[in-house]
Amino acid sequence: MDRTKLLAARYRAATDRPYLASALYSLTIVPASDVPTMGVDRHWRCYVSPAFVAATPVPELAGVWIHEVAHLLRDHHGRAARLPASAQGDPARINLAQDCEINDDLLADGLALPAGRVVPGDYGLPRGRLFEEYIAGVPPRPHAHDCGSGAHGVARPWERPGAGTPGVGDVEAAALRRAAAEAIRAHQRARGTVPGGWSRWAATILEPVVDWRRVLAGAVREAVAWAAGAVDYTYRRPSRRTAALRGVVLPSLRRPLPRVAIVVDTSGSMGEDELAAALAEVTGVLREVGVRGNRVSVLACDADVRAVSRATSAADVTLAGGGGTDMRVGVAAALAVPERPQVVIVLTDGLTPWPAEPPAARLIAAVLGDAADPPAWIETVRVPVVRPGG
Template identity: 30%
Template sequence: MHPSEWKKQMASARALAGRKMVFFTNALTKLVPVAAPGLGTMGVTEDWILLVDPETITGWTTEQAAAVLLHEIAHPLRDHAGRCRTMCANAELFNHASDREINDDLVAAKLDLPGEPLLPSQIGAPNGRTAEEYYRTELELLKKQPPPPKKGKGKDKGEPQPGQGQSGGDPSVEPGKEDAKGKGQGQGQGKDGKDGQPGSGDSDEKKDWSDGDKKPGPGWCGSAAGRKLKHEPDGKSKDGKAIGRSPLEVQNIRRQVAEAIKEQAAKNKGNVPGGWQRWADEILKPPKIRWENELARALRGTMATVKGNCDYSRSRPSRRQGAIGWGPGKPIISGMVSPKPKVLIIGDTSGSMGTEELSMIVRESNGILQAVGSSADFAACDAKLHVLRKCKSWKQIAQSLVGGGGTDFRPPFVEALKMRPKPDIIVFITDGMGPAPETPPPGIHTIWVIVNGYGKAPCEWGKHIIISTKPAETA
């Protein structure tokens, strides 16, 4: 088969999938398709490498290929791999559950999934539940079944445990007892080119993706679903370059999709499945800190006029000036002003800040931008200052998160004192693990936002706010 055949089918399927669910259009271009001969289906890795069996995809109709594509992209968007790890779940069983969480929406949208897709009704569960709920339901059903016969010296080896879907591993194993090696959907060494373009290292060599009598398919979708495939690539090309998406890129993709879902739902609620609307609400949930109030309180101690408070200034003439007139001999009546604070946001981008912590930087920074009502300066710092720029949106903040080295909180404060005009407020978002200046910057109010750290501030000066998955605490 000529490589162009499956790539043409892939392009057609992606275009159709984007028309079926418009809010996925951008995310679909972020997948990196790589040929995986012998896979027998599609699969997706945690770093967004889409593994495609050329023979299988060309054998499907475009409608079927589009439906499978929408199924696969839902796994990394919903972070099924991370949720599987959080539960210490059996990889095979959780992949079953995550498939059910996805497929009920696809079937409701009348999409043509090939074969026999896993659905909630097959385990007596209602639609619209989470993968975690389906996991517990199926686990209870398996516990009620008699154990399989033990292997002996006789000829009979016993029958395998029944299950919905095909995958590696033993679903009768208790959660957390099985190594999540599982199966996946793809192999390839393709180099990452432009968004949505197939990798250039596709191979025609067929591999055996099966694990005994089990083959990739329903319930075995790759590491993005929590169940890694047998020959799943490591995410790097032959020259060592990454071909997939980084965790930070994935977080940004999720947020962009969530915004597209909210926009689509505002136009026509009937076009967006309820499960995806709830997911978007969770991704776009507001910051834990009410920054408008927090910034106003901080400014009251550092400025004579703050956002939300008014004062008189001759820099803005009064509306009543016209009654008196303009020109020589006419007094100037002061007008009411409400200056906006100059805020510097500093994001800790050291190696100790994981994906969740970096996401909190984006979320809280977005709240600050909304509270300020305009732009704010943003600095990214690990052991040294990497970025200092003016940002107007969370997307610019996300693009500025550069670092990954050691930790030193002092360099951005040195730079802040050189800025003209100096910031009125510094908001430092960090896990708190690093050295800070011994004294506060003169004339600048500092707020330390400690995210998912040990609850210990790096210094005694400044205001300290601790946030995590729990409600914010202030000190």
């Protein structure tokens, strides 16, 4: 491999974009004739095709260096792992969406990239979005360029994580991301010439936004654990101490699984995509903690309860409505059944009246957007909403 040419391209990339220099020089070069062009694994090893280096001019190689390190700086493999399960089965499609996110910024920054690179406009998609927003608009392409597990998270045959190829650990990777973000901020103050995508990325590192999925999952798990904390006696499984007492059967203690009701706001102001994402998060967490089947009911509600269903996943839910909004009706209906739930989760945009006082159940509100605040006594999780053109 023409290592001199490859290193000259990295030097050019680091010189022209000094805020990325530390990250670029943290990549370990691994020659690999079976890699299509260049790719990275999640431990910052950069696999390089000798034939690709020979055929590609230095300016374009410099652009590819920045493209590959961008996958790692933006934690694409970590973000891919947090995608819904339905979106994780096509690594090539994920990679294309990620390339749209990166190349959009690189080309706007005047970088040269090899032929065949993809941008959002290739699929009629808007510029300046994250790859999670692009996936739905990217068609499957089985032979797309593969940037490796450092992008989509799935290990490739040409990756060689064995001895002799040192890598970067998670703690060091986090430090490299923060150092790059701080360098971007310093570069902006000195020259003000950083592409918008990199500027927004730096802001998320230096001023992190709490991941609503983790917050919602934590709230649901904690509420279920709280509701299950009450124990009761049962004779279905006699106490182990029964054997010591002739003619006496002692009950054992049991910790029953709670019942959970999910009240879904289906009024006209609700966005279907965000609503489906929040509902999938809730039902997924409930499955993880063992609450499923007939222990979960979902009520579709606008100004009235339109549909009630038992749910084991978001796909089982029938949503109906589209009129006004009054979540008090949904909460009251959820608690009116003979086997009343111990936990009620409301998915809404917040533009609704709320009960005047706490109900006899744990109440969680997953509020889509920031239009309104529920009462202070309601445990609230904010779910960000991306509006068209926003």
